[in-house]
Amino acid sequence: MEENWIAIGRIEDIPLRGSRCVKTPFMTIAVFRTGENEVFAIENRCPHKNGPLSEGIVHGKSVTCPLHNWVISLETGKAQGADEGEVETIALRNDGGALSIRLKSPMMVAAE
Template identity: 50%
Template sequence: MSDWIDVGAVDDVPALGARVVQAPGSDIAVFKADDGTLLALRDRCPHKGGPLSQGIVHGHSVTCPLHDWVISLESGESQGADHGCAHKIPLRINGTRILVAASALLPKAA
């Protein structure tokens, strides 16, 4: 198995938006920050599991649509007074294609 899996084109992710990649256990959200940087997290807010892919992207952060927690797209850490972390997914770009770490697409161990 390759260490990296192609999950789509860079242009598939809208500016200041996200694209969801189906994965066992918990989907992955690939975000495009305001400067065009692509970053990926598990699509679950650490607070109550809200879909981060449906949140508002600003700078290199996303605001959860359920309870307004702000999550760093670079680290997955919640910002401000909130405490928690969304799992960061290794991502790289190969030309115009988005690749994520193959291990991120495997079912989570119980």
Template identity: 60%
Template sequence: MTMMIDIAALDDIPRQGARVVKTDVGCVAVFRTADDQVFAIEYRCPHKGGPLSEGIVHGTQVTCPLHAWVFDLATGQAQGADDGQVRTYPARTEGGRVFLDASFLQRRSAA
């Protein structure tokens, strides 16, 4: 069974904006699109470490504020000529709340 953690009210995240959640694996940027979809991705851009949560959200993509790399929020894949990817995390909304999959947000010890 998947353990989801409640991180915020949907209304706490501005439309076409983001909030940052601190986790065991580092910071995660949680985005809300204009049509209230939510996505969670790695906080830093792989190019120069730009804070993706401060980027411009357009559709289901975000543009890094430092060097304009564009990432698909669903897949984490860089768009256009840029080559790279950020990690994505399962997120959903329910009853006006935003939830993240806790199993992806914990450090895994070596077996």
């Protein structure tokens, strides 16, 4: 299966400890910037009750869902602690501040 890198903006478009969303025909992807200037992309839905992870609190390399306080690893997409479940992680590239995500098939995306 061919993979495609899609430009989604610049790192400075995302506030420290914040996020932005990228919509695809298949899912909405949340792109997070940590306090240490690292960036991660995961599916924008909590595995618990589909809460919008992009609206959660970023701490370290995790995000806390705004609905029921589940903590999700930005690195693995897995729920932390006693909670179980996971979301899809999306490959992300930071090339001098220019961000791209890798999608498994060509599609149109729109940044929010």
